[in-house]
Amino acid sequence: HASHSLLSGVDLQCYENNHAHRTEEMDMEQLLVRRGQPFSVVLQCTDHIPRLPDHQLNLILHLGKNNEVVLKVSDSEQDHGKWWFSQRNAQGEVMLTLHSPADAPVGLYSMTVVLLSADGQLLEQTKSQTFYLLFNPWCKDDSVYLPSEELLQEYILNENGILYQGSWDDITTVPWNFGQFEKDVVDICFEVLDNSPAALKNSEMDIANRGSPVYVSRTITAMVNANDDRGVVSGRWDGEYSDGVAPTRWTGSVPILRRWSEGGGQRVRYGQCWVFTGVACTVLRCLGIPTRCITNYSSAHDTDANISVDYLFNDQLENVNYHCWVESWMKRDDLPEGFDGWQVLDPTPLERSDGVFCCGPCPVHAVKEGEVGLKYDTPFVFSEVNADLIFWIVHPDGERIQVSQNSKVIGRNISTKSVYGDFREDITANYKHPEGSMKEREVYKKAGRQVGQKNKDPGQLKLFIKHAPAIHGTDFDVIIEVYNSGREDTDAQLTVTSNAITYNSIHRGECQRKTTSLTVQAHKAHKEVLRLQYDHYGACVSEHHMIRVTALLQLTNQDNIILQEINIPLKMPALHIKIIGKAIVSHKLTAHISFTNPLPVSLQGGVFTVEGAGLTEAIEIKTHGKIEPGQAVTVKFSFKPTRAGLRKLLVDFDSDRLRDVKGEATVIVRTKMQNRNAVPEI
Numbered sequence: 001h002a003s004h005s006l007l008s009g010v011d012l013q014c015y016e017n018n019h020a021h022r023t024e025e026m027d028m029e030q031l032l033v034r035r036g037q038p039f040s041v042v043l044q045c046t047d048h049i050p051r052l053p054d055h056q057l058n059l060i061l062h063l064g065k066n067n068e069v070v071l072k073v074s075d076s077e078q079d080h081g082k083w084w085f086s087q088r089n090a091q092g093e094v095m096l097t098l099h100s101p102a103d104a105p106v107g108l109y110s111m112t113v114v115l116l117s118a119d120g121q122l123l124e125q126t127k128s129q130t131f132y133l134l135f136n137p138w139c140k141d142d143s144v145y146l147p148s149e150e151l152l153q154e155y156i157l158n159e160n161g162i163l164y165q166g167s168w169d170d171i172t173t174v175p176w177n178f179g180q181f182e183k184d185v186v187d188i189c190f191e192v193l194d195n196s197p198a199a200l201k202n203s204e205m206d207i208a209n210r211g212s213p214v215y216v217s218r219t220i221t222a223m224v225n226a227n228d229d230r231g232v233v234s235g236r237w238d239g240e241y242s243d244g245v246a247p248t249r250w251t252g253s254v255p256i257l258r259r260w261s262e263g264g265g266q267r268v269r270y271g272q273c274w275v276f277t278g279v280a281c282t283v284l285r286c287l288g289i290p291t292r293c294i295t296n297y298s299s300a301h302d303t304d305a306n307i308s309v310d311y312l313f314n315d316q317l318e319n320v321n322y323h324c325w326v327e328s329w330m331k332r333d334d335l336p337e338g339f340d341g342w343q344v345l346d347p348t349p350l351e352r353s354d355g356v357f358c359c360g361p362c363p364v365h366a367v368k369e370g371e372v373g374l375k376y377d378t379p380f381v382f383s384e385v386n387a388d389l390i391f392w393i394v395h396p397d398g399e400r401i402q403v404s405q406n407s408k409v410i411g412r413n414i415s416t417k418s419v420y421g422d423f424r425e426d427i428t429a430n431y432k433h434p435e436g437s438m439k440e441r442e443v444y445k446k447a448g449r450q451v452g453q454k455n456k457d458p459g460q461l462k463l464f465i466k467h468a469p470a471i472h473g474t475d476f477d478v479i480i481e482v483y484n485s486g487r488e489d490t491d492a493q494l495t496v497t498s499n500a501i502t503y504n505s506i507h508r509g510e511c512q513r514k515t516t517s518l519t520v521q522a523h524k525a526h527k528e529v530l531r532l533q534y535d536h537y538g539a540c541v542s543e544h545h546m547i548r549v550t551a552l553l554q555l556t557n558q559d560n561i562i563l564q565e566i567n568i569p570l571k572m573p574a575l576h577i578k579i580i581g582k583a584i585v586s587h588k589l590t591a592h593i594s595f596t597n598p599l600p601v602s603l604q605g606g607v608f609t610v611e612g613a614g615l616t617e618a619i620e621i622k623t624h625g626k627i628e629p630g631q632a633v634t635v636k637f638s639f640k641p642t643r644a645g646l647r648k649l650l651v652d653f654d655s656d657r658l659r660d661v662k663g664e665a666t667v668i669v670r671t672k673m674q675n676r677n678a679v680p681e682i
Helices: 014-020 149-155 185-194 197-201 203-209 213-224 254-262 273-287 364-369 378-386 438-446 534-540
Strands: 007-011 031-034 039-045 055-063 069-073 084-090 093-099 107-117 122-125 129-134 160-167 170-177 233-235 268-271 291-300 308-312 319-330 341-345 388-394 400-405 412-417 424-426 461-467 476-484 490-501 507-520 525-532 546-555 561-569 576-580 589-596 607-612 616-622 632-639 645-654 661-669
Touching: 007 107, 014 031, 014 039, 055 093, 069 203, 107 185, 129 185, 149 291, 160 273, 160 291, 160 319, 160 412, 160 561, 170 273, 170 561, 170 645, 170 661, 185 213, 185 254, 185 273, 197 203, 213 273, 213 319, 213 341, 233 273, 254 268, 254 273, 254 616, 268 273, 273 291, 273 319, 291 378, 341 364, 364 378, 364 438, 461 546, 461 561, 476 490, 476 507, 476 546, 476 561, 490 525, 490 534, 507 525, 507 534, 525 546, 576 645, 576 661, 589 607, 589 645, 589 661, 616 632
Parallel strands: 031 129, 233 268, 308 388, 400 561
Antiparallel strands: 007 039, 039 093, 055 069, 055 107, 084 093, 107 122, 107 129, 160 170, 291 319, 291 412, 319 341, 388 400, 412 424, 461 476, 476 525, 490 507, 490 546, 546 561, 576 589, 589 632, 607 616, 607 645, 645 661
């Protein structure tokens, strides 16, 4: 046998492979391929190609932190559903084409090429090299296959999104930077998987399960919140965030994932539902599972899984203003037929599932059809979109009186960003049948729930609440109208309160209260005006700048109580961003960000946070001194775009008296200078 070595190395052809596997945005230095789709590497030989039959080539793959799983790659396609490779000889090189099964475990593989003699003796082997294998929604045999290029552009490849907030009748938006292809993010995603309790307990079993998107998505959902493991984000809702970052300050997932990884898996403080959702969406898209962010308005969080939410007036935590989760697209081979497609995954720690804070994957179709026996956590999701709200007034002696309410409000305007642009798509019909339809009654019955005890009929008095434009920092009027549709005049007592609340209805303090005794004449309306003054609400308003106005009408001669509520998101000022320069990869751009203080008080500790996938890492810019009422502040900073395409720069402004002020600018980045006047070459 030749005494000198024949193999000089392996060229992984990262550029060609990553391009073919739609991962070139992630990295060009490391090989990133999708399962079920072949890729080719080139074995370089010193002088001549090892000749068969004198020699044979073997390919060995290792998987796992300590290479605990070993796979020999077959050199023919006989074993269906197994790794195999084919080879083509060229001048001094051999092209090896690897074929991975469409259900192979995702993860970091290391690969070695081994040269054996004809009688099977080891002659030499190449230095092992690594590559990542991801889910492949473009491959029809993969269980995450999604047969629409348009949907894949959004649910796998779009690094920017919109999260919906506000209230069901006044929907607001917040831009989010998913950044799933930013540097190191893919490594951190696998680090998250490696830190799950199951992986730490038995890594071989965990690796074997990583071929299943059901297992992987459930694991990620549990790991995004740090309630009971080495999870990523710690949730907090009480307004005390000084030992961390206030949830409203984040504008994207990348700084959170990097902070978690750099801190050795220490939880990042703090998140709330949209933050958990944004981070989960980043990780799942990065791994190759089509994913979108969902907001459910008037979500019910019901603590005993019976589907009528008792809403006590002394403890208003039950009817959450909105709640966010993600949906991921996959086949459910673990369920009877008919439940493939979108699955709910809720990474916010609300309910323990299998003893761990996590929820899903739960088929959206199972929720719609009331199939609450299908896993995972379907009764819980069903409650969030279907409960009946029953209001009770609790008297100091413990006596409860049921209240009539003018509208039934659970699970409405379920929203996600459209695939076709920055606008809202309403997907409520995926979750429930039309209200009051026969089908809705059937589903309730199947789910073992009483068809809602309807709230008592409010009788002849009706209650309405309207308000003038509510701009944060100004005084504005809320008008409460009591209409008497009956034939006789009616005496009643009207109590109106305004409360500062968070997005999930935690009270942060009462701003104002007003009680009036009134007589409403037959067929007439009585108008009561409550003036909401910044002097009152400014001190107690939460970082979600949301005010809930509640009107309670007690009829003097009967125990009927009528309730009406409205959530008012205060309108926030926008940040103005102007970008100077031509957007070209690796060329300097300058952004001017300006903000005008809309409040009648001065602001201290102002800080801008800027980030954008393909544009810049997250950067903080502090302002100095006070920003007086009406004063404008402009900061500028420079950056060099790293990747071409349509890119968004997101900015947040935060201060002592005003938080969660957002702004965004969109730029189209080109790869190189385009010389308009160039003469075409003939």
